[in-house]
Amino acid sequence: MSGITRTSLWEDNNSLFWLTRGACVVVLSCPSGSSDLWVAGNVPSAQSTGKTASVTYAIGAASGSIMTAAMEFDEYSVQNQAFISVAVDSDHPANMGVIGLGPNSASEIYEQFDNDAGDNPLNRIFETNTSAPNYLTVLLGRSDDTDNPYPGNLTVGEVVAGYENITSQPKLSVLQDQDTGGQHWQTLLDKDGIIGPDGEVIQAQSVVEGLDQLVVVFDTGFSLPQVPTAVASAIYSRVPGASFVNVAAASGNVWTLPCNVELNVTFKFGGVSFPVNPLDTNLGALNVKGSDGNEVCVGSFQPITTAASSTFDMILGMAFLRNAYLLVDLGDYVDGSTASTADPYIQLLTLTNPAEAHKDFVDQRLGGVDNTDSTAQKIKPYLPYIIAGSVAVAILMIVAAAACLGSRKRRQYQHLHEPAPAGLPVYEQPPFPRYQRPHRRY
Structure with missing residues (x-):
C-alpha cells in the first residue's frame, strides 16, 4: 500500500484530499497541533450523531453538528468517521476544512463520545489497518515555482522515498x-x-x-x-x-x-x-x-x-x-x-x-x-x-x-492564516546596540 499523500503547502494552507462515498472532494488544512476534523458545507451520505462540538483557536473557530461519513485518505478507507459539519460562511468556504493530526486525547469530538466512535482520523486509520505502522511523517520544502513555493509530502505508515x-x-x-x-x-x-x-x-x-x-x-x-x-x-x-x-x-x-x-x-x-x-x-x-x-x-x-x-x-x-x-x-x-x-x-x-x-x-x-x-x-x-x-x-x-x-478554558493556538498587511506603524526602537555593517551574515 502506498501511504504517501502529496500535499501543497503555503503558509497555513496545507491541502490534501478527503473523500466520502458521495465522491465529495474536500480541501483540508492539516495542522499537527490540533486533533479534530471539520468540513464546511454538505457532505453526501453523512449521518447525524445527535451531538455537537466546537473547536476554538486564538484566531477563528469552527462549530456544528457531529456527523459521520466514509473517509478515504490516500489508499486507507475508514467507515463512519466522525467530523464536525460547519455552516458555510466567509470564514468557512464550502468544501474546505481542517484535519487535525494531533493526539486523539485532545480531540473535542472524542470528548463528546468518550469511546472509539469519536476517534480522530489518524486513530481510525491505525485501528482499521492494523498492519500499518503507527506513524505519520511530514516533509516540507521549497521550490522555484512561484505558484507552489513550499511543496510538501504527508505520509501515513511509511516514509518518503529517499x-x-x-x-x-x-x-x-x-x-x-x-x-x-x-x-x-x-x-x-x-x-x-x-x-x-x-x-x-x-x-x-x-x-x-x-x-x-x-x-x-x-x-x-x-x-x-x-x-x-x-x-x-x-x-x-x-x-x-x-x-x-x-x-x-x-x-x-x-x-x-x-x-x-x-x-x-x-x-x-x-x-x-x-x-x-x-x-x-x-x-x-x-x-x-x-x-x-x-x-x-x-x-x-x-x-x-x-x-x-x-x-x-x-x-x-x-x-x-x-x-x-x-x-x-x-x-x-x-x-x-x-x-x-x-x-x-x-x-x-x-x-x-x-x-x-x-x-x-x-x-x-x-x-x-x-x-x-x-x-x-x-x-x-x-x-x-x-x-x-x-x-x-x-x-x-x-x-x-x-x-x-x-479568558479561555483551554489552551488555544494562534494560527496565522493571512500575510501581514501593508503600511505598518513602527514601534519605538528597542534599547539594544545595533550592528552597523550592511548585508551582514550572522
Missing part, C-alpha cells in the same frame, strides 16, 4: 502533558540547544516547573514558530533596521527587519544539530511595509504570546520544519493499544546544508553578489543591554499572555 534514514535517527520521547486534553507532539530540546546568529548559545529558562531543558511542540499549522521572548530578542533585536511592530494578522507584535540580512540559527535535538535556512529565519514575500513604505521581512521566530502555556516553552512550526523531516510514532497513543505497544516518540532528519543555504540566500536576496561578512561579532559586551531589553519585552509578553489565557 529519506529512509529518518528511522535511524535518535528517538525523542513524547512528553506527556498532565492535562490529556492539552496533549501535543512535544519533546525536549537539548541543553544549550539554541545557537544564535553570533554562534553563541542563546540562554532561556523553561516555564515548566522542575525542568532545565525547553519543551518544544511541533505544529505544522504554525507559519511562524513561537519561542521565548529572550530567544526572539537574541536573534533579531540588534539587527540594523529591526523593529518590534504590530501586525494585524498576528494579533500582536512581531519582529520585522531588512530582507537582505542573513541570520543563521541552529537547534539541537538528541545531540543532532538542525541548522535553519536563513530564508526561513528572515521570511520575505509577505507584503509587509516599513514606515518608509519599503518592503521589510518578518522574523520567523516570534515571542510566544496567546499560545503560551505552563507545560511547554515553544512551538516549532513550518519555518523550522522546512529544515527537518518529521516522523511521529503514535505508539500506545492509538486507542485500543495493548500493554506491549511501545511509547510514542519523535524522530527528526536534518535537511539543511549551511553552505548551500547561504548560497540560496545570496542568490535570492542579494542578487547573487555575496557581500556578507562571514566573521560573526561577539555580543558579550552588550549583554547588559540585551538582558534589560529582553526583560522589558518579556514583561509585556507575559501581561498579554496572562490576559489571553485567563
Whole structure:
C-alpha cells in the first residue's frame, strides 16, 4: 500500500484530499497541533450523531453538528468517521476544512463520545489497518515555482522515498502533558540547544516547573514558530533596521527587519544539530511595509504570546520544519493499544546544508553578489543591554499572555492564516546596540 499523500503547502494552507462515498472532494488544512476534523458545507451520505462540538483557536473557530461519513485518505478507507459539519460562511468556504493530526486525547469530538466512535482520523486509520505502522511523517520544502513555493509530502505508515534514514535517527520521547486534553507532539530540546546568529548559545529558562531543558511542540499549522521572548530578542533585536511592530494578522507584535540580512540559527535535538535556512529565519514575500513604505521581512521566530502555556516553552512550526523531516510514532497513543505497544516518540532528519543555504540566500536576496561578512561579532559586551531589553519585552509578553489565557478554558493556538498587511506603524526602537555593517551574515 502506498501511504504517501502529496500535499501543497503555503503558509497555513496545507491541502490534501478527503473523500466520502458521495465522491465529495474536500480541501483540508492539516495542522499537527490540533486533533479534530471539520468540513464546511454538505457532505453526501453523512449521518447525524445527535451531538455537537466546537473547536476554538486564538484566531477563528469552527462549530456544528457531529456527523459521520466514509473517509478515504490516500489508499486507507475508514467507515463512519466522525467530523464536525460547519455552516458555510466567509470564514468557512464550502468544501474546505481542517484535519487535525494531533493526539486523539485532545480531540473535542472524542470528548463528546468518550469511546472509539469519536476517534480522530489518524486513530481510525491505525485501528482499521492494523498492519500499518503507527506513524505519520511530514516533509516540507521549497521550490522555484512561484505558484507552489513550499511543496510538501504527508505520509501515513511509511516514509518518503529517499529519506529512509529518518528511522535511524535518535528517538525523542513524547512528553506527556498532565492535562490529556492539552496533549501535543512535544519533546525536549537539548541543553544549550539554541545557537544564535553570533554562534553563541542563546540562554532561556523553561516555564515548566522542575525542568532545565525547553519543551518544544511541533505544529505544522504554525507559519511562524513561537519561542521565548529572550530567544526572539537574541536573534533579531540588534539587527540594523529591526523593529518590534504590530501586525494585524498576528494579533500582536512581531519582529520585522531588512530582507537582505542573513541570520543563521541552529537547534539541537538528541545531540543532532538542525541548522535553519536563513530564508526561513528572515521570511520575505509577505507584503509587509516599513514606515518608509519599503518592503521589510518578518522574523520567523516570534515571542510566544496567546499560545503560551505552563507545560511547554515553544512551538516549532513550518519555518523550522522546512529544515527537518518529521516522523511521529503514535505508539500506545492509538486507542485500543495493548500493554506491549511501545511509547510514542519523535524522530527528526536534518535537511539543511549551511553552505548551500547561504548560497540560496545570496542568490535570492542579494542578487547573487555575496557581500556578507562571514566573521560573526561577539555580543558579550552588550549583554547588559540585551538582558534589560529582553526583560522589558518579556514583561509585556507575559501581561498579554496572562490576559489571553485567563479568558479561555483551554489552551488555544494562534494560527496565522493571512500575510501581514501593508503600511505598518513602527514601534519605538528597542534599547539594544545595533550592528552597523550592511548585508551582514550572522
